[in-house]
Amino acid sequence: MREVAILAVNKKNLFIRTLSGFILGPVVVFSVFTFPTTIGLVTTIVLLTAMEYFEMTLDNIDHKIKIFLSLMAAFTSAVYGFTLRTYYAGLIFFDPITIYVMSIVIVALISLFILKDNIKYKNVITSYTYALMAISLFLSYFYHIILNYGFTTGLLALTSVWVYDIGAYFVGLNIGKHKLAPVYSPKKSIEGFIGGIIFTYVYIIIFEYIREIFDLNMIDPLRAIIFAIAIGIVDTVGDLTESALKRTYNLKDSGEILPGHGGMYDRIDGVLYLAPTFYFLMKILRV
Template identity: 35%
Template sequence: MFKRVITALLGIPLIIYIIHIGGLLLFSALLAICSIGLLEYCKSVNTDENINISYYLEIALGIMLLFIFNFYESLIVAGLFLCFIVIFIYEIIKGKANVLQGIYALFGIIYVPFLLGHISLFRNFENGSFLILLVFIICFSTDTFAYIIGINFGKHKLCPLISPKKSIEGAIGGIVGSLIITSIYGYLMNKYNLLEFQPIYYIVLSFWASILSQFGDLTASLIKRNFNVKDFGNILPGHGGVLDRFDSIIFATPLVYYFTLYYIILG
């Protein structure tokens, strides 16, 4: 717990600073996070003796996709299609005839750089950095309150076969805690004219993003349990790997982006 707290105390200000500066610094951080995340994913999946995903190919495709997100967003679908083609051409050339390996490789590209790549798209919004920060606030408040409520009041298992320690009470506590913290954040954003959304925007978004962030956490647990690994890595003391810390962010980021986009379009 001590290591977890220290990592959070050091990491949270760094995240805020990177988001605030944005631009090349944010893009570089995203490249690093996704590259490490893909490496962690490949190492976990490759524990299965029948699977041997190429770290180099996976990271190269991930970097290409992130460049498309940041500089050529109109080509995102084409980029994802190219990843699909390259992965299976690679499998055919290797002569392994392992369709499952190709599917896992493609899943890694979608799971890490494609979903997280949406962070780059927030530049299209006025004061988009505050929306990126909103993603982290929703996810981190969900994680924190789910942990606190779950430890103290959790009695009913949420998904015992996937994550035995998680409880229904904790999940509900995470949603409620996220609603409270996000509403406070929204109030401050409106007060200082940094974001101009109605309170209902923050309430509805927080509710669904909090739920989805918890499914992101469970998805990461499902992958780890399937390949019998405790953590994706150990780069973050007390938290594990990059994917262990960003699992909820991975799922919540696209939701916040598209929800905000259509909220603005529909007025």
């Protein structure tokens, strides 16, 4: 009886997740078809994710400071995006990554005068540096993907993570029996992991078949295997990393902004690790 009740709850959660995905999905998809809207999308996601992250990690810090840190992380991502486009056009000659270095310096300087407390200062700088790298910079690799390989490739990178999540959740819910990482995420199963990879591979093949009609295809079936496996691995690593972080602070979700998904960080934890991985795979495999 208890197992039937749990299954019913899980299926209800799946329905809510799917419904919210159908509502939010088109907004995200259409946002990646122009570079300015892509910057707007990434900046918004960075802002919301950073706010959730700082709420988790900086419990004893004034809320206004956490808002400032979140705005700085988002602003840095936006400036990086526009600067990167200018850099690829050959109009500037300094490395755009310098913007991230300067962001840390600015926050460190301001925090030094505002906090006036060694422990709080250390916590703020440590937390901000992590958020700037693992959230803002990692997600900003979508700029590199789009500027180098086009908007449809950026769309593939983004949606392939969704497909993996849906496939892994569906397979794990129905036939998952062997735990993948019970310490960090008891609900994840090896069957779900493999099922998600298979779903992702099929999706990439279909996506590339459609792109071939418009002479836009880039990833052949053999390389698609590598991409599908990589997506499965990095998405799982991202999810387990966030799960470990939430367990450290005794939280179930990072927030409540997305019905059925929890917070923004819960939704994009895999995307954060996928964006740079996808870009470097495109480079390494000479796609």
